[in-house]
Amino acid sequence: MTTESANQENAVEPHTGSPSVPAPVELPEPDNDVNVAAAENYFNRELSQLQFNYRVLKQALDTTHPLLNRLMFCCIFSSNMDEFFEIRVAGLRQQIKYGRETLGSDGMMPEEVLGEISRVAHEYIHEQYEILNNVLIPEMERENIHFVRRREWTAEQADWVRHYFEDEILPVVSPIGLDPSHPFPRLVNKSLNFIVELDGKDAFGRETGMAIVPAPRSLPRLVRLPDEVCSGGENLVFLSSMIHAHAEELFPGMEVKGCYQFRLTRNADLELEEDLEDLASALRGELLSRRFGDGVRLEVADNCPEELVHFLLREFGLTDRDLYKVHGPVNLTRLMAVGGLVDRPDLTYSNFSPSIPRVIRSKDSMFDAIRKRPLLLLHPYENFSPVVDLLRQAAKDAQVLAIRQTLYRTGADSEIVEALMDAARRGKEVTAIIELRARFSEAENLELASRLQEAGVIVVYGVVGYKCHAKMILIVRREEGRLRRYVHLGTGNYHAGNARLYTDYSFMTCDESISDDVNKLFQQLTGMGKALKIKKLFHSPFTLHTRLLALVDREAELGAKGRIIFKFNALTERELIKALYRASRAGVKIDLIIRGVCCLRPEVPGLSDNIRVRSIIGRFLEHTRVYYFGNDGRPDVYCSSADGMERNLLNRVETAFPIEDPALSARLREDLDTYLADNCQSWILQSDGSYVQNQPAEGEERLASQLVLLERLTGTSQ
Incomplete structure (x- = not known):
């Protein structure tokens, strides 16, 4: 294959002594008016996170992945979005609630960010259900994997479902009628629930017209129908379908006019005081409250009547901006169970044996x-x-x-x-x-x-x-x-x-x-004591940030002879971004392999002409952190537990460790070059903030970095 390792940079063996790391220096500004600190030179962290989630979703359309793995990517998108709302959106709402709004490096205030998140997230989630309903489910049908809807049940299937409902569901479901003595229940974060419209009076003469049915978390959301009631293939039925079909059995003698699923996402971040006497005890107490934090998102079935939707929004203190109407199950994460319910190894990645040197x-x-x-x-x-x-x-x-x-x-x-x-x-x-x-x-x-x-x-x-x-x-x-x-x-x-x-x-x-x-x-x-002198490792919160900046500045002093390759999960730390901008303006060639969030704006004339950012999305979650500095032909290479984020570099205990052995250092560079040569699993960040997936040029061989590494290290070709 053709990679950057073919050039002269890799022809020089890495030196094995401790790197010479100068103190950060103030580099002269090039003769132009670009301001490296200007807000327009930084992307918003939350919106960049949404972009990563979207790249994961797009894998569901990539036919080079097996079908059930494509379904898995669709589910992972849901899981990622859940955490995004639980943590990131919740954090922005907390800033506003307590009057602690802070202006980001990108110049956006929390209220503005929340508005843009709502716009983008609605588009992405709508597309997710379009992919599920119009692409994945039809393709699974062609593979004889069926999600059997209520209207499609045969008499035998309906009878089996009725027995399952009576034996497995009815004994553990607790329907809650809403009246003065039964106020709206406190629902667990991300739980599946149903709002039910009722007509008639119960045994006590109550006529509330409304009830809530929480689906027990112990029940599977998908159930495989036995082969004896099916005509072949793999046949799955949703728990929600079974509850819908037998909702009237939960309210004897009353008419169920409608039954609609919904799901509330709550703030799930934990807040602990800094002056704790017992961290474990405090954490145990906070965990109890995580399930019942403030609401941040409401998902409802798209056929739910407007009056019921607005009733739920009022109960949870949410607005239309926080409402997501979906055409399908409200929790697609639970579709991950499909792989374990159907026996179709031909529709998943085949197993491989990891090698041992x-x-x-x-x-x-x-x-x-x-x-x-x-x-x-x-x-x-x-x-x-x-x-x-x-x-x-x-x-x-x-x-x-x-x-x-x-x-x-x-x-x-x-x-x-x-x-x-x-x-x-x-x-x-x-x-x-x-x-x-x-x-x-x-x-x-x-x-x-x-x-x-x-x-x-x-x-x-x-x-x-x-x-x-x-x-x-x-x-x-x-x-x-x-x-x-x-x-x-x-x-x-x-x-x-x-x-x-x-x-x-x-x-x-x-x-x-x-x-x-x-x-x-x-x-x-x-123990306790002053920070000890460390010889080779960089460690935060003490030396990692300053040493990283110093090494970037050292490459900047080399100008066009400088070379930097970073592989992170995320890059948000402002001072590191500014240092990379300065290095780019000095002529340093910089490649950033960043899986997720990137607040740096690449390829801006006069600012980041020499910076190229790519994200690798594939079968495996890219999680390695590598820092490569060319050092004028004597490369310094580090692996690290730390990403390029404020929390990692300034507010956590992290390490970066040098790889000084020449063969191992060269091997790391070869791995990095493989990622840089990827022309199908890589997405290139544009200066406007969008990502464009790489495609092989005409006549160019397809090169997927993860597949290359898989074949190189295990001998497996998939």
């Missing part, structure tokens, strides 16, 4: 392999098991004295957690720094902390006000009469499930300087 396969001990040379793994193409094996072997190794690890998200059934517990039970000193405030994993992390403590692990919750987002393991082992430290540093979480879906780097080394740095970081997190 030869240097690991040839050694019985992970410690022997790491001593031989540092290891760099790219998940999911390369197996996550060596990381687990490192901890398992450490737990059982009599020469290992101590293990320390940060845990952000690990999953309910984690082999890593089991290894830490095993090590503690065997008498080793095991310390786990658990970030309780990992969004939407808080309850799981509280349970995890309890399990680890019961096994004898020392559990620390990090530093209040600074989420511990760094991914670090430190193992202390006695070898030949001295102590040696082994380190794992990563760009992603210690979650085996995520490691099969997210692209992330794992780096393992016993380099003395790096292991000493990691040891000092653990000291800072578990």
